[in-house]
């Protein structure tokens with residue numbers, strides 16, 4: 001780039017800058033960027049970490065503005081506020097004539113090209129795909145993108161367009177990131193350290209290109225860099241320290257004014273002056289003034305003025321002022337007549353209405369975002385695996401592992417009816433003297449593993465050692481006593497009543513196994529007893545408890561737990577897989593800075609959410625179908641109601657999980673907190689939704705909470721559809737649909753509002 005070519009332009013702009021003038025609203029709006037009295041802190045208001053402390057900044061149109069400052073001084077924070085991604089706590093920003101984020105300002109949007117400090121690219125995309133993404137969201141055609149890409153690849157010395165970004169070196173990735181910012185030739189280019197990791201020759205090429213594009217006055221560049229010397233080529237430099245700009249001038253004038261050798265010298269001197277302002281009464285300051293040469297008159301002219309911040313910008317010529325918590329030091333005498341006017345209130349009509357927030361998205365943006373989401377998933381094999389295999393595996397595991405009766409439970413038996421060494425014969429007759437053997441046969445038929453012992457103590461010991469779930473003891477006259485119990489009626493002796501009992505010593509530490517064993521003992525005894533009565537020509541029904549269980553109206557005579565658990569398990573699998581998938585995809589996008597970058601390019605939160613809804617919904621629909629097919633077609637779990645309702649309810653649950661995933665991703669700053677929040681919500685939701693235990697058995701105070709939770713009503717509803725065959729006409733069914741739809745709506749609105757308002 002010919003230096004002489006721009007010198008006239010530059011000179012003219014410098015003269016404009018040197019003109020002292022009142023900072024009117026109109027003049028502020030004419031600049032590419034104008035920041036006034038910017039205050040920004042992180043942390044709580046009680047204990048704030050102040051980053052911007054009354055900062056003023058003026059970036060004239062068509063200039064290259066080098067923003068310099070030590071690491072951590074707040075440059076990135078300032079740039080984020082300029083591009084509308086973070087909000088000031090107080091103060092004003094005008095960018096390209098409007099307030100960032102206001103209606104019609106075009107900022108954020110394609111008027112801005114933003115290269116953030118982090119790479120902020122999809123590693124799985126090729127260079128061309130990356131450019132297509134950023135180009136399309138900036139409303140470029142594919143042909144325009146390809147033409148620009150050819151130039152940028154050559155100019156930034158990048159490898160072929162089909163190279164995947166993750167296979168490039170760090171420096172190459174930064175250059176791809178720079179290309180993405182330069183691609184659509186924006187009016188305002190904001191480059192956060194674009195020359196890191198770039199060799200000196202290419203660095204000079206980049207600077208030449210920046211000088212070239214700013215030459216016509218249409219493009220303005222704000223650039224931060226740690227290489228102070230390269231900013232000599234900028235038209236203007238802002239030296240940032242302690243939350244505001246120490247100086248804002250052209251590099252030549254700064255060096256000249258401070259009689260410095262280099263810009264680094266200038267920065268050092270200004271820093272010393274600033275420190276003296278803060279500790280001007282301390283002896284350290286005296287020491288510093290004697291060792292550092294500061295332009296004559298500068299210190300003497302320094303006067304302490306009030307806390308009211310003043311203008312510090314090229315707009316006001318050489319006027320350089322600095323504030324500290326305790327007061328303000330003005331290096332050049334402040335001109336009271338040039339005191340800045342109060343910041344005007346924001347213009348009416350700039351504010352977004354609720355409808356604007358929800359205003360429907362641009363079709364081209366949506367198309368691009370959906371394309372990007374699918375491409376990202378397609379390129380991420382583990383994600384694809386997660387998407388396709390996990391729901392099937394989970395469902396198969398559920399169907400194979402939950403709800404089946406425990407098999408081969410060991411029990412120990414001391415049978416005093418048998419002689420020593422005698423083996424049980426199992427023929428049953430009315431006069432049998434070995435009825436205990438007949439009963440044990442029925443137990444064995446129920447897969448219980450019987451171990452015969454030679455004493456009660458030995459049988460109980462097996463239980464104590466954990467080798468048996470129960471010890472059964474039969475008395476020596478068990479058969480006779482049982483017969484007396486049947487045939488002697490009211491004359492039966494108490495001894496016979498006692499001796500006809502099977503004595504059981506059970507291990508009920510595992511409640512489920514204990515209950516199954518009890519059930520097996522009861523059922524086996526009933527079967528045995530009825531068989532015995534039949535052998536004695538007695539109506540076998542006398543042997544049953546006189547309660548007749550008819551064919552149930554709903555369900556089966558022998559209900560199975562799998563049917564009970566299936567609705568809750570299906571819903572939980574679909575819901576939480578959706579949460580994980582959505583939350584993971586969004587957090588990855590956000591934490592790598594890609595989301596930030598897309599938003600600066602003009603993507604709106606509604607578009608972003610809508611694109612995720614479309615992508616995740618497609619995935620989730622596939623998952624739902626797989627889960628339903630495996631559960632009902634392969635494992636034949638009971639489904640009495642219409643399959644369509646089952647699929648719709650499962651699909652809605654997945655949609656709700658997806659919307660909850662949006663909320664988690666917007667609330668949480670990183671994967672770790674997202675994991676805590678998802679897990680933290682998983683357990684209460686699952687515990688209270690009635691999968692594990694009927695809601696009617698919960699503490700009454702929890703029952704109301706349980707019914708309000710997202711998965712409770714829909715689990716119930718699905719259970720009614722599956723087990724009873726009910727349709728949408730039933731209140732219990734349609735309330736489930738209403739409940740899940742309400743939660744979807746709530747989560748969606750919440751995530752839109754969070755996305756919109758949760759800025760730094």
Ligand SMILES: Nc1ncnc2c1ncn2[C@@H]1O[C@H](COP(=O)(O)OP(=O)(O)OP(=O)(O)O)[C@@H](O)[C@H]1O
Pocket residue numbers: 042043049051069070071072073074075076077078117760
């Ligand atoms: N979200 C945040 N929450 C709390 N503190 C933050 C946050 N973002 C930045 N900071 C802090 O604000 C200060 C300024 O950060 P910023 O990234 O703006 O500095 P910088 O000048 O761009 O630094 P560098 O040149 O190293 O990139 C730092 O101390 C940083 O730790």
